[in-house]
Amino acid sequence: MNKTTLKQKSKKELLNIATELGIEGAASLTSANLIDAILVAMDVSSDGKPGTPRSLRLDDENLEVRGASKKFEVQDKRLFAEPEYPVDETRDLPQGYGDTKIVAMVRDPYWLFVYWEINHEKRRELGLLGADTSHLVLRVWDITGVSFNGFNASGHFDVNVNDITNNWYIQMPTPDRTWCIDLGVLTSDGSFVLIARSNSVLTPRDTLSDRIDEKPEWHTTTETATEMYRISGGYKVTELAGSESIGALLAQHLAANLSSGAVASSSNVPRKDEGGEKGKDFWLVVNTELIVYGATEPDAKVTLQGQPLKLRPDGTFSVRFALPDGEQIIPVHAVNADGDMEKQITPIVTRTTRVDIP
Amino acid sequence: MAKNTKGYLALVLHAHLPFVRHPEYEDFLEEDWLYEAITETYLPLLDVYEGLVRDGIDFRITMSLTPPLANMLADELLQNRYVKHIRDLIELAEKEVERTRWMSEFHETAKMYLEKFERCRYLFEEVYRKNLINGFKRFQELGKLEVITCGATHGFMPLMDLYPNAVRAQIQVARQDYERHFGRPPRGIWNGECGYYPGLETFLSEAGIRFFFVDSHGILHADRRPRYGVFAPLYCPNHVAAFGRDIESSKSVWSSEEGYPGDFNYREFYRDIGFDLDFEYIKPYIHESGLRTNTGIKYYRITGRTMYKEPYNRQRAMEMAAEHAGNFMFNREKQVEHLSAVMDNKIPIVVSPYDAELFGHWWYEGPDFLNFLLRKISTSSDTIELITPSEYLDRHPEQQTATPSLSSWGNRGYAEVWLNSTNDWIYRHLHKASERMNELANTYRDAEGLIRRALNQAARELLLAQSSDWAFIMKTNTMVEYAVKRTKDHINRFTDLYYAIKSGTIDESILTSLERKDNIFPDIDFRVYCD
Numbered sequence: 001m002n003k004t005t006l007k008q009k010s011k012k013e014l015l016n017i018a019t020e021l022g023i024e025g026a027a028s029l030t031s032a033n034l035i036d037a038i039l040v041a042m043d044v045s046s047d048g049k050p051g052t053p054r055s056l057r058l059d060d061e062n063l064e065v066r067g068a069s070k071k072f073e074v075q076d077k078r079l080f081a082e083p084e085y086p087v088d089e090t091r092d093l094p095q096g097y098g099d100t101k102i103v104a105m106v107r108d109p110y111w112l113f114v115y116w117e118i119n120h121e122k123r124r125e126l127g128l129l130g131a132d133t134s135h136l137v138l139r140v141w142d143i144t145g146v147s148f149n150g151f152n153a154s155g156h157f158d159v160n161v162n163d164i165t166n167n168w169y170i171q172m173p174t175p176d177r178t179w180c181i182d183l184g185v186l187t188s189d190g191s192f193v194l195i196a197r198s199n200s201v202l203t204p205r206d207t208l209s210d211r212i213d214e215k216p217e218w219h220t221t222t223e224t225a226t227e228m229y230r231i232s233g234g235y236k237v238t239e240l241a242g243s244e245s246i247g248a249l250l251a252q253h254l255a256a257n258l259s260s261g262a263v264a265s266s267s268n269v270p271r272k273d274e275g276g277e278k279g280k281d282f283w284l285v286v287n288t289e290l291i292v293y294g295a296t297e298p299d300a301k302v303t304l305q306g307q308p309l310k311l312r313p314d315g316t317f318s319v320r321f322a323l324p325d326g327e328q329i330i331p332v333h334a335v336n337a338d339g340d341m342e343k344q345i346t347p348i349v350t351r352t353t354r355v356d357i358p
Numbered sequence: 359m360a361k362n363t364k365g366y367l368a369l370v371l372h373a374h375l376p377f378v379r380h381p382e383y384e385d386f387l388e389e390d391w392l393y394e395a396i397t398e399t400y401l402p403l404l405d406v407y408e409g410l411v412r413d414g415i416d417f418r419i420t421m422s423l424t425p426p427l428a429n430m431l432a433d434e435l436l437q438n439r440y441v442k443h444i445r446d447l448i449e450l451a452e453k454e455v456e457r458t459r460w461m462s463e464f465h466e467t468a469k470m471y472l473e474k475f476e477r478c479r480y481l482f483e484e485v486y487r488k489n490l491i492n493g494f495k496r497f498q499e500l501g502k503l504e505v506i507t508c509g510a511t512h513g514f515m516p517l518m519d520l521y522p523n524a525v526r527a528q529i530q531v532a533r534q535d536y537e538r539h540f541g542r543p544p545r546g547i548w549n550g551e552c553g554y555y556p557g558l559e560t561f562l563s564e565a566g567i568r569f570f571f572v573d574s575h576g577i578l579h580a581d582r583r584p585r586y587g588v589f590a591p592l593y594c595p596n597h598v599a600a601f602g603r604d605i606e607s608s609k610s611v612w613s614s615e616e617g618y619p620g621d622f623n624y625r626e627f628y629r630d631i632g633f634d635l636d637f638e639y640i641k642p643y644i645h646e647s648g649l650r651t652n653t654g655i656k657y658y659r660i661t662g663r664t665m666y667k668e669p670y671n672r673q674r675a676m677e678m679a680a681e682h683a684g685n686f687m688f689n690r691e692k693q694v695e696h697l698s699a700v701m702d703n704k705i706p707i708v709v710s711p712y713d714a715e716l717f718g719h720w721w722y723e724g725p726d727f728l729n730f731l732l733r734k735i736s737t738s739s740d741t742i743e744l745i746t747p748s749e750y751l752d753r754h755p756e757q758q759t760a761t762p763s764l765s766s767w768g769n770r771g772y773a774e775v776w777l778n779s780t781n782d783w784i785y786r787h788l789h790k791a792s793e794r795m796n797e798l799a800n801t802y803r804d805a806e807g808l809i810r811r812a813l814n815q816a817a818r819e820l821l822l823a824q825s826s827d828w829a830f831i832m833k834t835n836t837m838v839e840y841a842v843k844r845t846k847d848h849i850n851r852f853t854d855l856y857y858a859i860k861s862g863t864i865d866e867s868i869l870t871s872l873e874r875k876d877n878i879f880p881d882i883d884f885r886v887y888c889d
Contacts, residue, residue, distance in 0.1 A: 032868065090843045
């Protein structure tokens, strides 16, 4: 009996085992803690893998206490009293779910997306029929205006796909139609064997509707309709591209500056598209700062260039300045707490910058 | 009313961030999205509203606060982390004021940041008592702001339509969450990414929602033909109203080319001292790993399309914001004047939706622009009136009935951004999880205790996996790893719970840990997934 087999048992079964092993107070434990208690009592080390979202740090401690049920209770409470946030490793998602199906989704008036899955049983079945599943066929039915029964579509076209993929984008001949897609294979004699049928999907129209409101107050002539369409920016719809232009930029700079992943400096590194001559590019930035620091009696009053300075509790201070070209006269003036003694020291700093052009 | 109203303007700000809350780390980069948005967008907007109310300016604005954002704003851990964040920023700004003493070109800007950060801290801690929802609620109760909701986790509905229970849950959970925060049901909704498919309105109506928004072509390609284009809403056959986005006004703000935010006098986003200053100096204010990140202190203006940047001049930027607000209002006046000529006696409504985070975070002067705009329209426009969709429907209940067309405001107007080779792999898993959640809900409808907790958590994990943000991020091709991880983690957590529930092997400690980590929607009831 190991952890995996225990995990498949119901709580009732676990309780029975625990009782047999003489674990006291088992009824008050959660299933997970029960499993650990059982493993400890059986002297089997538990196999809590790192990375799985388990907060059962109990494991090690349990080994020490050997099935002492009271401890479990105490630890149980501790566990819930203190928030614990295990950092879980990301696991991959399954390749499939054991289904045989095809799902159609609308991307826009001109494209559909389909994804599918064919499970093992279905593949075996197809194999027995002599169907070669390495070549799949998407049969796209135009079922506009009908309740599709497999035979009453107004037309269809086929798209050949391979079995290496499990999804496909299908370009549609006309917007504003209802479609259904059959996933199938062609047998050696050329007949179509259906594997799965998709949901039906309606692609959106990409222009004004043909239907005109019959109520007089909403009636439109072709002129008024096209004029309102124009004023509403109907001909610019694709041009504006929604929130994308800034939305994407926003996401990009957020990303560039905030991602937990590798981050490139986005600000002081020139970007290729921003000015500069074509071809080679090189740059250099040099700045200077000045730190003025010192110390005096902790209760003294100090000013720097006439402005009060904050002293640390031990009487030391330091201030940092961006230092531009030119001369800085920096009188530091201190007066003792009684106000009857003072000192002044004045550093004078000059910065000049030379740009050497080789 | 003194105005001779010729047209309405409905400004709509969509405030949204994905649920990014990582108690398992001390310092988690993606949480900075929230802190930056609070400092640069949410608090400045609230402060604008405060000022307008104080000055007796009548204004109307609509904002969606998405459930993930509302949950983060109401979360104690994140609230306290923000307090630390803003205090650190104040400390940095104090040093900056000192450091720039001899550089007059930066000194004034440094003082501006210090003042703004101190104001943020004051508003956050003392006025709104750490919960910004209190602020939004206040302006809603004053009748100035209409807060609407959004799908529970900003799910992209057109790609969820095969699973009606999943769609219903997105809407119902959002409605319940809204009630928890605002004490009344929402009247309207911003569907994530402005995504709509015919039939969605059924679920909106079930939740008592009166209106939603679609992109322009959602209205223009409606069945039947819309008489008034995007300048009047349409009622779906079940009487839920759809408002269409106006392209002209959107463009003036959105477009990175022609839009106001690109003006050379505005603050440059990409020059942040987090990247520009000496490493040892800036280290305490960037990520604890030493990774350079934005601090929010930036000293330059856009200047031009060059690498060379000139110092930011706040006063000049404010002048531009005022000028742009005037230009925006002038253009709307011209627009409605022209519209009323072709719309018979109908008063047009111009609906201008934007991402809220655009204002302040991306376009630093955005909140000031809004401030100028709201003031100008209220006090000096004879023809434009600000309105919320609810008010508009109350005043003009007679509207055309037609079903909008499938659409979104993403690139090219449909589902391509969320369904392409970078992210299409997620849907088989999202669909399977939706199907399984439905199965669980039907099977364990009357569950109590631990099983019920596990079912509720499974619902949370599914909802979190459905955030459209993950697919969007995968498409933008940056930070993809995080989006992939989030998708996989939530699906895996869901699947583990699914099997644990079905096999009767729920591990309470694991469950508790998940409940604490993914603690969105504390009051969720999984039965929303029942048939």
